[in-house]
Amino acid sequence: MNDEERKILSIRFVVFSLIFLALAGIEGLLMRFRILNILTEFFDEKHFYSMMTAHPFVGVYGWAYMAVMGAFYFLVPYILKKDIYSKRAAYASFWLVLIGVLTVWTTTFITHYAPLYTLYWPIPTAYNIIGWDIHSILFFGLGVTLILGGVLVFFANMFATIFLPPRHTDGASPGAWHVMTELLVTAFNLDKIKAKIKKTPEYTAKAFNYPVFVIAVFRGCVDTTLNAFVIGGVGLLLTTFAFSHIIPGAAIPITAVDPLIYKNVFWWGLDLIADGNVLIFTAGTWYLLVPLVLNRKLYGEAVVRTVILADLVVSLFVWNHHMLADTPQPIVLQIQGQIFTWGELVTMGLTIFVVLATIWFARPVRYNAPLRFILASITGYAVGGLAGIIQANYASNRFFHNTQWVIGIHGHIQLLVGLSLTIFAAIYALFPLLTGKTLDERLASLHLILWTVGGLVMGLSMGLAGTLGMLRRTLYPMGLGPYGPYMFYATVGALMLALGFIVFLVNILKTVKITDLLKIIFSSKY
Amino acid sequence: MIGNILMLSPLLPSARYAFWIGEKPALNITIEVGNYEFILPEKPITVPAGVPVEFVVRSADLVYGFGVFRKDGLMVFQMQVVPPPYVNRIIWVFDEPGYYDIRSTEYSGPRHPYMYVPDAIHVVGSEGNE
Numbered sequence: 001m002n003d004e005e006r007k008i009l010s011i012r013f014v015v016f017s018l019i020f021l022a023l024a025g026i027e028g029l030l031m032r033f034r035i036l037n038i039l040t041e042f043f044d045e046k047h048f049y050s051m052m053t054a055h056p057f058v059g060v061y062g063w064a065y066m067a068v069m070g071a072f073y074f075l076v077p078y079i080l081k082k083d084i085y086s087k088r089a090a091y092a093s094f095w096l097v098l099i100g101v102l103t104v105w106t107t108t109f110i111t112h113y114a115p116l117y118t119l120y121w122p123i124p125t126a127y128n129i130i131g132w133d134i135h136s137i138l139f140f141g142l143g144v145t146l147i148l149g150g151v152l153v154f155f156a157n158m159f160a161t162i163f164l165p166p167r168h169t170d171g172a173s174p175g176a177w178h179v180m181t182e183l184l185v186t187a188f189n190l191d192k193i194k195a196k197i198k199k200t201p202e203y204t205a206k207a208f209n210y211p212v213f214v215i216a217v218f219r220g221c222v223d224t225t226l227n228a229f230v231i232g233g234v235g236l237l238l239t240t241f242a243f244s245h246i247i248p249g250a251a252i253p254i255t256a257v258d259p260l261i262y263k264n265v266f267w268w269g270l271d272l273i274a275d276g277n278v279l280i281f282t283a284g285t286w287y288l289l290v291p292l293v294l295n296r297k298l299y300g301e302a303v304v305r306t307v308i309l310a311d312l313v314v315s316l317f318v319w320n321h322h323m324l325a326d327t328p329q330p331i332v333l334q335i336q337g338q339i340f341t342w343g344e345l346v347t348m349g350l351t352i353f354v355v356l357a358t359i360w361f362a363r364p365v366r367y368n369a370p371l372r373f374i375l376a377s378i379t380g381y382a383v384g385g386l387a388g389i390i391q392a393n394y395a396s397n398r399f400f401h402n403t404q405w406v407i408g409i410h411g412h413i414q415l416l417v418g419l420s421l422t423i424f425a426a427i428y429a430l431f432p433l434l435t436g437k438t439l440d441e442r443l444a445s446l447h448l449i450l451w452t453v454g455g456l457v458m459g460l461s462m463g464l465a466g467t468l469g470m471l472r473r474t475l476y477p478m479g480l481g482p483y484g485p486y487m488f489y490a491t492v493g494a495l496m497l498a499l500g501f502i503v504f505l506v507n508i509l510k511t512v513k514i515t516d517l518l519k520i521i522f523s524s525k526y
Numbered sequence: 527m528i529g530n531i532l533m534l535s536p537l538l539p540s541a542r543y544a545f546w547i548g549e550k551p552a553l554n555i556t557i558e559v560g561n562y563e564f565i566l567p568e569k570p571i572t573v574p575a576g577v578p579v580e581f582v583v584r585s586a587d588l589v590y591g592f593g594v595f596r597k598d599g600l601m602v603f604q605m606q607v608v609p610p611p612y613v614n615r616i617i618w619v620f621d622e623p624g625y626y627d628i629r630s631t632e633y634s635g636p637r638h639p640y641m642y643v644p645d646a647i648h649v650v651g652s653e654g655n656e
Contacts, residue, residue: 023556045636116633120589122609123634129561129587130635259589327605328612399601401589402631469601473633482599
């Protein structure tokens with residue numbers, strides 16, 4: 001792939017990710033109105049919950065993953081000055097994720113299949129109790145498998161790009177096994193540990209051969225690869241289950257899966273998105289963009305490499321903070337989940353400190369769009385992270401679990417103000433590199449203000465309703481009672497987010513013609 | 527004891543009930559949940575204030591939640607209801623006499639919002655003042 005081809009691929013990923021963000025936003029707004037018991041004629045509970053099922057798949061895989069994939073397919077070769085390992089795999093990952101997300105969305109839209117993203121066993125499969133169509137389980141499972149299959153292809157391509165010499169340079173190119181061992185040794189600093197045991201003097205860990213951004217990419221990819229195996233595995237399980245119930249006499253019983261063990265495996269895998277994609281990839285993007293914008297070395301670079309490693313290790317042991325309300329869960333796991341979660345706060349705090357210190361020592365600083373977006377994103381992480389540590393407590397989880405607190409002040413502020421603003425920062429920074437044109441700074445400011453304030457208003461209103469006992473994933477058909485005003489302000493926040501997004505789109509379409517954009521997207525034969 | 531310190535349990539009653547109460551609960555209340563309905567042993571369940579009560583909740587089919595709410599909508603406590611073979615238990619000490627609602631706190635399908643039993647628990651004062 002040459003430079004031009006990589007640009008086309010990245011632009012394609014980013015354009016589709018923005019379409020999915022718009023779709024997730026429309027779903028979010030419609031659900032906000034439905035929670036207010038408006039539009040009840042337009043959609044019933046089944047419709048509402050199918051939308052709630054599609055919303056995180058479209059938002060996380062359609063928006064966040066596709067944007068990250070697009071950015072990394074451009075940035076990793078750019079930083080390492082070497083080509084993407086496989087062009088075909090790069091395009092395959094694009095199509096797999098795209099078709100997968102569309103399959104999940106279409107299935108839920110047409111059949112109103114609604115197991116929610118949590119997929120707690122036996123809800124996705126209990127079709128005879130809940131009344132799903134068996135084919136909807138099949139297509140949904142297939143969609144999930146395709147998405148995570150695409151994600152796995154992307155990560156394999158990333159690992160190969162980072163750890164393998166470019167293709168066709170010599171006949172005997174090392175294979176997948178080499179990539180795996182190289183990855184694990186470098187990701188977990190195993191070579192350094194070995195050198196310490198053998199008492200090798202002055203050994204420098206392999207991880208030090210790579211720029212910090214690339215370290216964040218491959219360490220984050222370890223988390224998200226494990227995640228893809230687990231969630232993709234669940235997709236495969238649902239597909240197999242549905243098949244077995246379509247073929248006469250082959251039905252797998254629902255009791256074949258233990259609901260608590262399943263939930264543990266599921267959360268172990270799912271939480272790795274939070275660490276890999278939301279935390280480590282974001283940290284990596286800050287480590288890349290802030291020094292790039294300020295033309296300065298990252299403060300405390302050596303510490304940062306260790307922090308990313310610590311975050312990777314911590315991330316493998318935190319899943320239990322999703323299961324603090326499960327009383328049959330062993331108490332040892334409850335304690336472990338809570339304590340390791342504190343570790344996440346420490347690593348996130350250090351990351352924020354490093355970025356702020358880099359900016360501090362670079363004074364006087366011109367705060368351009370990417371830098372301002374990153375600073376606002378840090379605010380999102382600070383608010384969302386603190387909310388997270390409050391709810392991830394065995395005792396307080398008794399009244400925070402499954403409330404609007406968790407999904408509002410923690411979930412949505414982390415994803416909309418934290419993660420999304422970092423992705424926008426990357427888009428503002430990469431736009432000139434990809435298109436040769438710069439976006440309007442004043443419109444960028446308006447986008448930033450509307451989006452940040454809207455996200456905070458929405459998340460905080462939901463969070464406050466949560467402290468009053470309002471549940472997530474619940475409609476209140478008998479009336480919202482004391483939660484009503486908070487849900488009204490949350491809707492105002494959501495409308496501000498939508499307005500911010502429209503300003504962003506206007507900015508893009510003012511700078512590049514839509515016909516030019518379409519030409520770029522369709523200029524590759526893949 | 528170590529568990530207590532690690533979980534900061536002296537600060538919040540919910541962990542105190544889980545870790546500190548070694549004595550047997552004064553009352554055991556078994557609630558069955560199935561086909562989107564809470565099957566209560568009596569309506570309302572009458573519980574004395576100030577004594578540890580154990581709620582034992584069993585699901586017959588799906589994942590549910592078991593949440594107890596004050597009349598003003600504030601959540602008192604909750605737990606997940608994990609389906610068989612698991613039995614879900616929680617100990618609670620009610621401080622204030624009055625009526626409490628039960629609501630499922632976990633999504634279990636589109637009928638989930640209707641899993642709401644108002645005035646399901648009646649807590650009576652230990653002095654008989656309620």
